[in-house]
Amino acid sequence: MTRPTTYLLPTLGFGAAQIGNLYRPTSEEEALGAVDAAWEAGIRYYDTAPHYGLGLSEERLGAALRYRPREEYQLSTKVGRLLVPGPGYGDDMANGFAVPDDRARRWDFSESGIRRSHEESLARLGLDYIDVLYLHDPEEGPLEQAFTEALPALVRMREEGLVSAIGVGSKDGDVLERCVRTGMIDLAMLSGRYTLLEQPAMRTLLPTCEELGVAVVAVSIFNSGILARHTPPDDATYEYGQASEELLRRARELATLAGEHGLELPDLALHFPLRHPVISTVVLGMRTERQVRENVERIAHEVPDEVWEIVDGR
Template sequence: MRIRESLLAGPLGFGTAPLGNMFRDIPEDEALATVDAAWDAGTRFFDTAPFYGAGLAEIRLGEALSRRPRSDYVLSSKVGRLILDEIEDPSGRDHGEKGEIFKHGRPNKIVPDYTADGTMKSIEDSLKRMKVDHIDFVWVHDIAQDFYGDRWLAMFETARTGAFRALSKLRDQGVIKGWGLGVNKVEPVELLLGLSEADPDATLLAGRYTLLDHEMALQRLMPAAQRKKVDIVIGGPYSSGVLAGGRHFEYGAVPPAIAAKVEKLSALCTEYKIPIKAAALHFSLAHPASAAVIPGASRPARILEDHAALKTKIPAAFWQELRKRGLVAEAAPLPIDR
C-alpha cells in the first residue's frame, strides 16, 4: 500500500531520531512532552528506528503513545540492526560518525543484520519496546552508510534475499501495510527500484531531497519512483538542522559552501517575511513523488514551529526568486508549478 493512502492527517509526520538522545542527553519528561505536543498539534504519523539511541527512541515513543488509540496513528520503524542485551560504550561503537551522534543513548550493543530471521527478530523487538501490536510501514535501514564502505553491496544482496522477501511476505499477509528502504543515499533506492523481483510500497529518503541537496534525487530517483508508483517519504528536510538554525549538516560540521547557501536562503526568506522552515517543508513536498515529510524534534516548541511552517502561505514571488537566483535546480518542481 502506498503510504500516502494511509496518512490520517496530512503529509507532516514526526521523525523521532532526536528522542534517542541525538547529540544531547534529553530529559525523559522533555522527550515525552515533545511527542505529546506533536499529537496535540495534529501529527498522526510517527517514524522511529531501533538504532535511535539503541532502542531509546522506540521506548519513549511507545510510552508517549500508550495513551492513544493505536488505530488513530500511523507508525513506521526499521530493520537492519539488532539491539542486543550486551552492553558497550555508545561513544565507541563501530558506526563512524553515528557513534558520536547517539553517544548519549542506551549502552546496548548494536549489530547489523539484514537477513530474513534478523528482520523478524527486529520487528518483534520493536513491538515489545513500543508495546504495540503492529507496525504499519517498515524500512530497511541505513544499508549504504559510508562506514560500511564497499561492504554495502554485499549487505544489499543479503537484504534482497532476506529482509526484502520477509517484508513482502508480511505485507502480503496483511501484517504490515508496506515496506521500503530507510536511507540517506540515492544509490540503494535506485538499485531497489531496478529489481524486477522486489515490489516496495514506499521509501524513506533522508537528507537527499532538501533545499540544500536535491539534484541527484531529482534527476535519477524521483522520476523512477513515480514510474514505479513508489512513494517517497522525505526525512531530514532541514539537513540535520542547519536549515533550522542548527549547527550540523550531514550529522557533522557545516561546510563553508553550505553555510554560504544557507545564508542566501535565509536572506531571501527574511526578504519575504517567511520562516526558512516553511520554505524547506514546502519545497520537499512539492515534488509529485513526495508523500510525506518527517522533520525531527526534541522540544515541544520545535513541533509547533513545524506545523506553523507547513501552514505558512508563501507568495509565488518567493519561489520565482528562489529559482531566478539559482538556489534550487531549474527543473525542481515548486508549489507554483502545480
C-alpha cells in the first residue's frame, strides 16, 4: 500500500458547498452562473461532496461541467456518508442545508460503502471519472473503521485506476496527521486550523505532511466568516458561532494593516496559507458570479513582504 508521488492541484479551487444550498437557497441560475464564471476565469479544480445539500451540490456541479472537456479539469468528491431515503416532510437546515429532507445521511466506512458512495456520486455528477476521493470527516464517523477499512479500500481503488488520488478531509489536525502517517494518502484537506488567525496545524500536521510528501488543500480559510469581509462586523462568526471580542480585535487589527497597504482582510486570509510550502491549494466556497470574480481578483493580488513580516511578528 505505498503512496505514489505527491499529487498536486491548481492553486485556487471552486468549493461547491454553497451551490448545494449551504445556509440558504441558491437558484439553479445562480449555481450555473457561478460555475460558468469559474470556468471562464480559468479555475480548473472543483470540489464537492454528497453531504453538501444531500447530493444537490454534486448534481448541480455535474450539470454545469458536463459539456466541458473532461481532461481539462480536476474534480474531487468525498466518501463516508451514504445518501439513503429520508423522512421527506421537512428540511435539512439542522445540518446547514436549505434542501428537502427526502434524503438522509448514513455513515458507512466499509469497503462496500466506500465503493457504493463513489458509484452514486458518479451517477449524480453524470461523469465517468472522479479525480480525487477524500474520506470525509472521519472524526465524526466510525473512526477506527476509517483506518482498518476505508483507507485501505481507497488505496485499492487508486491501484485499480478508479481514481487518480485519495485523501482525507477533516477539521481535526490530530486525526489528519494520523491518516498522513499511514503512508496511504496523497492529499490532506484541512478545514481551518491553518489560517491568518490561527495555526495549530503548524505544530505537527504540516511538518508531517512535508516529511512524507503529502500535499495539503486548505479550506475554511476565512474561519467561517470573520476573515471574509473588509472589516469584521460586531456579529462576525468564527467557527460557526459568535466571534469573541479578542478574535474581533485581532481580525480588525489585521484589517487595518491590510488597508494600510492597499489590500483587504480577505486578501491576506487567502494568501496566508499558500505561504507554507506544503499547502498547494486553497478551495473557496463560491455561490455567485460576483464571488468568483472577487476571489480570482484576490488570488492575483501581491502581498508585500513587509506585510508578512508584521503578521509574523504579532
